[in-house]
Amino acid sequence: MSQLLEATFWSATTAGGLRLATPLIYASIGETFAQRAGVLNLGLEGYMIIGALSSLYVADPTSAPLGFLAGGLAGMALASLMILLSIRLFANQVVVGFGLTILGIGTTGYIFHETTDVGGRARQVSLPSEIDIPLLSDIPWLGDAVFGHSWYTWLSLSLVIVAGFVASRTVFGLQVKAVGEDPDAAAAKGVDVLRIRTQATLVSGFLGGLGGAALMLGSVGRFQPYLTANRGFIALIVIIMASWSVWGAAMGAFVFGFFEALGFNLNNAFVDVPIEGLNAIPFFVALVILTVSARWARMPRGLGANYIPTV
């Protein structure tokens, strides 16, 4: 019990939360762009897992950065199916999205099975070294919380800043919001709705793939079937919690990671509490946040509806 009163327990939980949040930050920021553009991109879990496998298979013989990039490209490749089927051929977004998730999980499991010899060497990568920011890690308490993160985490945090800028301060960001809110009016202003939705979905595929790759290369190191374990769906919840804001999505991802880490650490502190109950903490917190945020959350008006150009 006394552990809960120690500052190190909380700084360690914060640090662990940020580590666990890293894949979610990539995935939820990408998905935020797609959904702001009106594309309900339920294939996110699929983009993540295909990104995870691809990153491992490229990083194993080459290097981690190359593998990371490959993960993003693989997610983008799966997302182009979403673009083809839903955005261009107007198939139902929910059906295609779920289909891509199932396709991603199934395909990666199959490939892993077919390429792994029993008793042979399993493909794996060594986990990255920790990078400390000199002055930052000297700050008491906070220094411990931001201590010991890999470049995947630092890159995800820089991405938040860049994505926030793109969403609110560039014409592309405006176009994304316009085609998600009011595609007819946007088209009347000369915005190419399908092109913007395509680009936003590609962004989401790339970042979803990076999220899977960050999970693989940054904290797991070796593949197992269904490695992502619903993290794509958690990212979808995070976006609703964040009311489709980029900053909010990053915050929401961190909240999820924090409570997940809290569950782990509480499990160490209280061995007699069942781990299943502690693992449920983030979801319980999400329910509370979703209920409260429903008061002000405004979803993009055109979300989930295909836009069929009149001309």
Next chain:
Amino acid sequence: MDFTLESSEIHALVGENGAGKSTLAKVVAGSIRSDAGSMSLFGQPYQPSSRREAAAAGVAHVRQQLSLVRGLTVAQNLQLGRPGAPAVFNPAAARSEVERWCDEFALSVPAETMVDDMPLAVRQQAEILIAVAWGARLLILDEPSSALGPLETSALIALCHRLRAEGTPILYISHRLPELAELADRLTVLRAGRVVVEGADVRAADLREVANLMIGDVTLLEVSRPEIERGSTRLSVSDLSVSSTQEVGCRGLDFEVAGGEILGVIGIAGNGQESLAKALTGQVKLSSGHVLVDGVDISGSAREAIGAGVAHLHEDRATGLAAAFSVADNATARHRGSRRFTRFGVRLPDKIARHARELAQLFQVHPPDPAARANSLSGGNQQKLMAARELERNPTVLVAHGPTKGLDPEAAKAMRDRCFAAAQAGGAVVVISADLEEVADLAHRVIVLYRGSITDAFPIEDMTSERVGAAMAGLTESAGATSG
């Protein structure tokens, strides 16, 4: 069609619904291409093939359905799609640009407010502001005042005059004559796609004659109108006002309709008809007044209205019917939950289908197939299906909104007969329509709506195109409706 717009003038284009005003505007704005003929703009040959091209040439079209993107602010809308805008958006610069234009034209458009949260009049000002900021050299305003109150309209007129003073010519499309006298320099009248009057000086024009020209001759076709015995007052409307953000409301309506009487409500579409129909059928909260059916106040309660026997033929069949449901479900919708068609809360499909088939045959719905989906029927048969549902039991009050709109002559006659039958059975009938002939065929008495108020009321024998045209265009001083 020949038509010239001088530089720095406000040219009004008037005509009835469907006279071709909006089509002409769309051709000029590049939305549709002309089949023949040529245009020139500021002396240059001009043949836009898209809105983009027209916009690049400096033609801006502010349409009836405003085209600001909802969910964005005015400043964001200013930057979105702007020709030659840099890729990075500077919110502070966009805001101060909106403020600068506001100063120049004495507007108060909030730069940082979401478009959704602004009243219609401000949205419209924002749209004009954006058009000017983008460098429009010619503005087309399509029915800009149709949703505005008097104060907002005078603000719009002031804005137009300021724009003219800056040298921007305006093509102003309207069917509201009174404001044109104050606003425009010249006036062109369209009727059925043809120019009837071209470029007349507004100050010299006789607006009553213009109103008459807009409408053309109303031919009072002889429709065999049955003799109907007049009963006592069944529908009584007093001081009825409805305020609405979506559509034009009603202001201070007073009228009564007796059993066996058919009252026609005339007006150009968008002058409060939707609000009136909703008020009479209890579908909207009244801001003042009462609607009494046989002495029972049904104001603001659709349940009580149905209970009091009010029937409603909705203007839009897709809304008036449950379009994706079957003929049987639609025909028996008024019996929902009735013991006749359920046992222990479970529906009895055979009984429902049998009753629906009988009703469909009685009301000549074709095909009389209870399982067919309502939206698989033709428009005329949808209308008959709606009538079957509403008129199965004789209504105390029938509100028929455009009952014969878009129907072929035979189906139209069937609907007219239904209205007569409802009156003959002792019901009070209100026919709301923008189609003068439809009203002339049915009504005993007429009231005219203009901007939600009654501008004239007279028995059908006194209906002339001059009188109706003047009242519809708002040229008649509000004459309180005669009741009876």
